[in-house]
Amino acid sequence: MEFAYSPKVQELQAVAMKFLNEEVIPAEARYQQEKQEIPQWDTPPVIDDLKKLAQERGLWNLFLPAGEQGLTNLEYAPVAEITGRSPWMMPEALNCSAPDTGNMELLHHFATDAVRDRWLPPLLRGEIRSVYGMTEPDVASSDARNISTRIDVDGDEFVINGRKWWSSGAMSPRCKVAIVMGKSNPEGGPHQQQSMVVVPLDTPGITILRSTSVFGYADSGHGGHAEVVYDNVRIPRENLLGELHGGFAMAQARLGPGRIHHAMRLIGMAERAFDLMCERSLSRFPFGKSIAEQGVFQDWIAEARIRIEQVRLLVLKTAWLMDTVGNKGAMTEISAIKVAAPAMATWVIDHAIQAHGGMGVSQDTPLAEMYEQARMLRIADGPDEVHKMSLARRELKRYRLTV
């Protein structure tokens, strides 16, 4: 395990931190203001300004993996963490936000040339956005095998029928293309039933019904979380990603990086909350002395630091494992951070909220909205309970093999 930040990474961290503090955080108020003034699902113009700045500063598409002259997971981690400090602005400003990053990776690795050339460049340039159609309202999609949307072969075409929700981003007018997972082979083995296809959102038969909110937040600046009906949607066969009936493996492969990126950003959210808690506790004097001098708050600050640092190290170890032995060899650690990072972040943010009183739950700090994002991540990409179950089974199997 070698976690030290290389000089290259330290430089990148410094650039990203400077960008955060000088450009992004000062622009948060403008973001909120513009959201009041533009149509609900549009992207606030401030994001486009920040995108230009990020490109100028070499902070663009950093998620691209090492093989592409990009960063290893271990190198990307500290930068991704910094983006989490302003979670609804900075990841998108750097073109490193979910679900686009995962979708771009799928297009890069598994799309036919024509499809890749059509969709990947505008995504890499940050001109359009994309959606990942996985979760369904009627089944427990924590088990990917439950997915019931049909993708049927009909001559040179696929025909898609089904209903997806939590299609994050699809409300945005910039969102142009979906990657949809569906059942193409119901009689196949449990991991050979699903396929993944690329679906332009202007294809006839697609209806975007509505958006689901998260604790009252529409996440409108990011295109919300759409419920989408696919009714006899026809696409050419070349829109298949990878192998026919090979969707399950691609979905699993996509989740590893997705989960570690979320975990990295959660650490950044927790650090932002930590700073806000320190700031607040040093500046308020409710009963004659500062909150920072009161034992209960000191206890929170210490606990927060202890928890953050432990999760950070676990994420770094996971990144290092993914870089060195691959996602499969890091399955236990990926499950572990999937559980540990949101638990830590919700704890830290919740206590920062409490330290702020009424201001903490309001729009006057980013805390409440960060809480919502962190809380959601105890559910998204598989709830805690599913990850703990599979982690425990692996541990028990490992134990049996060692005794």
Added chain:
Amino acid sequence: MEFAYSPKVQELQAVAMKFLNEEVIPAEARYQQEKQEIPQWDTPPVIDDLKKLAQERGLWNLFLPAGEQGLTNLEYAPVAEITGRSPWMMPEALNCSAPDTGNMELLHHFATDAVRDRWLPPLLRGEIRSVYGMTEPDVASSDARNISTRIDVDGDEFVINGRKWWSSGAMSPRCKVAIVMGKSNPEGGPHQQQSMVVVPLDTPGITILRSTSVFGYADSGHGGHAEVVYDNVRIPRENLLGELHGGFAMAQARLGPGRIHHAMRLIGMAERAFDLMCERSLSRFPFGKSIAEQGVFQDWIAEARIRIEQVRLLVLKTAWLMDTVGNKGAMTEISAIKVAAPAMATWVIDHAIQAHGGMGVSQDTPLAEMYEQARMLRIADGPDEVHKMSLARRELKRYRLTV
């Protein structure tokens, strides 16, 4: 301690439960729909329909205390609990919602005849709403002595200058009057500095700046939570409530019932969440068996029941104490339920959310919005930490006296 529900109360419970199940819960979808269609801060018309029904069924102004031929706290508790099962509809439908109930009590007991006759009847009829101007953005108002809004005597008038926030309800066009607490006697003893006055909201000098949200909820159906500036607002001296400089005691007196009402409703919220969790766990089969058959969820269900029942008994004991020895004699218990009820409710609702997956955080169940209300109540009316501190000091004092 005699907690048994009398026949009178049992009958009232049955009527309220029937009203909840037959009228209120089925109307929740209409409420959400109407909120989309009407101006943001207006009251959805369904509330007015429910108000009429509630009056017909004898479910009106039940909060009024025993002396007014109303209910004791112990009698009111089980009914208030039921209203908490649909917390943004049923309390208002019964004219039993905060802050109107506390304000009506203040007007009844402490207003001059003219002021009481002007404002109390329309409030009792549910025609107008009122606001309670207590919390301030710039001070830690968990200690009422910190309040810095000025109420100065100028001849026959009071002149008010200051800024309040979390003035819940003030965004509603129905909201017509405020009760404002402010400093009239800065040099007085710590509990003789504040006065309370009645301020019509159309008085010149009042500016309603904006509303603060709670997590992502605007609480728009209830008139939000306004930030209000008072700039040389002049009101006649007859608008004083009670004694000059006697505001602190009235504020304390108001909080006792307010806190127990919140605690009662929180139990109702938890029971609603508990039912939803049972329903969900019986109807989902993610890995071949129902969630209800899985050990982790059984653990949650059992824990939830154990926690709910303990808090209910503590609330009933507190109500009984308030009825028999008065609010002062119940101070320890009032602090205890102020802490215990939101802690229990957030725990139960959070687990119900987790059991629902993505649906749980969305608008498709009342869970996420109930969570926000319960979480807010760990802060509103004094944060947990302040209540625990004062509870501990009373316990230590009591201990010293007994040894």
Added chain:
Amino acid sequence: MEFAYSPKVQELQAVAMKFLNEEVIPAEARYQQEKQEIPQWDTPPVIDDLKKLAQERGLWNLFLPAGEQGLTNLEYAPVAEITGRSPWMMPEALNCSAPDTGNMELLHHFATDAVRDRWLPPLLRGEIRSVYGMTEPDVASSDARNISTRIDVDGDEFVINGRKWWSSGAMSPRCKVAIVMGKSNPEGGPHQQQSMVVVPLDTPGITILRSTSVFGYADSGHGGHAEVVYDNVRIPRENLLGELHGGFAMAQARLGPGRIHHAMRLIGMAERAFDLMCERSLSRFPFGKSIAEQGVFQDWIAEARIRIEQVRLLVLKTAWLMDTVGNKGAMTEISAIKVAAPAMATWVIDHAIQAHGGMGVSQDTPLAEMYEQARMLRIADGPDEVHKMSLARRELKRYRLTV
């Protein structure tokens, strides 16, 4: 629900509290001293002195149920709570300690006349002690149906073969008789397989192997927790309790009161720990001010009070239910207190220990030994997990019936 302590109970409380403070607590040092001086499993003589005093003061055999001109569960609760404040002295001093109380009830209700007349009077006089042979080392006896000790009919005799452990009290030379549960009917329905018999401990074939400790405590003053082998132990058929193959129902019936008695004593332990925590926090000044003035400890004191009071009310409700609708109607509540009381008590005692530093884990306060007793009760009479599972199943069943 009527929980008020009647004048009769208040008087009893006063007598018991006076006995505790004037006789029992001052004698705790003598108890510890005598334990060093006498053979390991003997009863310290101070207990016999206290027994005489308790009889003189009308504090004897108070556990006897109402029908015997004794106390209802609700009346017994506050007295039993007081005994928990000195848990290894006062219950025995009042002849109200486990497992003798449950055994006496079984003998009273289910023994043949000859057997009852032989064993009950000396137990009621506190001259001998008894053991309850239920738990077995090789099976998960949280499910009584797993019990594998054989009780076979052979003519006019029963023949017992098996191994029991956690036979509390059996190491004491005063312990003269066991009530043993075993399988008499392996082919019967799940609840018709077991019988219960009375076994004099001097019957040939009984070997007391050793005692198991609890967190380092031998519980030697109480006769430890013996592992006992029954090897072709023959007893007359008249030693059967109740019906042949009817042991399961008796075991269940015995557990209800046993569990509530434990819960009551746990509240007493928590109160003792609470007092010690207050005492300590008022008398130590580690960093220039008393511990009692430090926020973290105030938080513990407040939390402790809130938790104790909630569990007490739940125990009182359970007692009231057992008195009014019987043990069956109180099954949910009995499970609830079985889980909630040890959880609360371990929390409170653990924090009291922490407040005492090194003294807290040592023999210089009763805290560490009380912790052990409370922790053990998360396992004894069925672990938490089993009680939560059955509680959840009843709740789910109830929910299904109401919707």
Added chain:
Amino acid sequence: MEFAYSPKVQELQAVAMKFLNEEVIPAEARYQQEKQEIPQWDTPPVIDDLKKLAQERGLWNLFLPAGEQGLTNLEYAPVAEITGRSPWMMPEALNCSAPDTGNMELLHHFATDAVRDRWLPPLLRGEIRSVYGMTEPDVASSDARNISTRIDVDGDEFVINGRKWWSSGAMSPRCKVAIVMGKSNPEGGPHQQQSMVVVPLDTPGITILRSTSVFGYADSGHGGHAEVVYDNVRIPRENLLGELHGGFAMAQARLGPGRIHHAMRLIGMAERAFDLMCERSLSRFPFGKSIAEQGVFQDWIAEARIRIEQVRLLVLKTAWLMDTVGNKGAMTEISAIKVAAPAMATWVIDHAIQAHGGMGVSQDTPLAEMYEQARMLRIADGPDEVHKMSLARRELKRYRLTV
């Protein structure tokens, strides 16, 4: 941060693990047996046999720091972790147990030649043991400045008067020498009041009064935890360690390694408990399926693994920091692991106990005694609350410097 285990360390790990599994764990029963047969405070002979084996296998005095051709903290960590799997045998078998390791370091660095030559060699050979006299019964010694034992200069001698407790090991007949901290300069600055001296235990004036137990355990195999009175104990001035009045700094310096060694061993204890929990859950079938297949236990197993791994990484980082920037630069991390490691270990062990039922609290597994050791470490060397307070203050200071 470079945490990878070097080939040298991996080899050492393998040797230590082999020694644990083949020699130590199989000898645990003999250890318990011998403790019954020898005088209470004697060392069971099995320990001496293991010491010989450890020396033969190159597992001796591994705690010695890098400069002595020994191991860095990072190299020692994984070996120390392994010793924690059998915490009352393996550390002593390797001559790496507290307080001897810390005392040997003090003698090495700060003793005069004569004193060092007298005491260090027999300690390094494991022939004698030593005690560290720091904690006092009458003051809160979490603040070293409170220590009130007097060390007065009288000509060529020091005269010691005071009372210490928790002098671990002093009951053992092998324990020959104490390092005592006391006040030599009451009027000095807060960190210039204390001196440290070497006191042969056969010096006149020393009375070993008694031993304090920990949750019922006498820790007799390790010489217990003595209360020691120093009454006009006279020692030559050459027995001073380091500078006169310089004891505070040495005490602080000693604690850093002490705390990280404890943390490492706690991880080992948790791993042992984890293995026992896996073993138990795979071998018990209480309700027709193994415990390992039940959701609640899977949840515990997953949580345990997640917690253990996080603490291990934090300990490794701390060790790496101590190696690279020194103890001062690692103060935040040392406090963090001082809090996090016992919290994690008590959680894991407690759940392993619960999974074992009655066996878990008894002497039939090492769990209950490991729990006691882990719980004690939330108090020893400064309680959690003191470490959190100082950690929070450093964090707040750091925050102030960065904004």
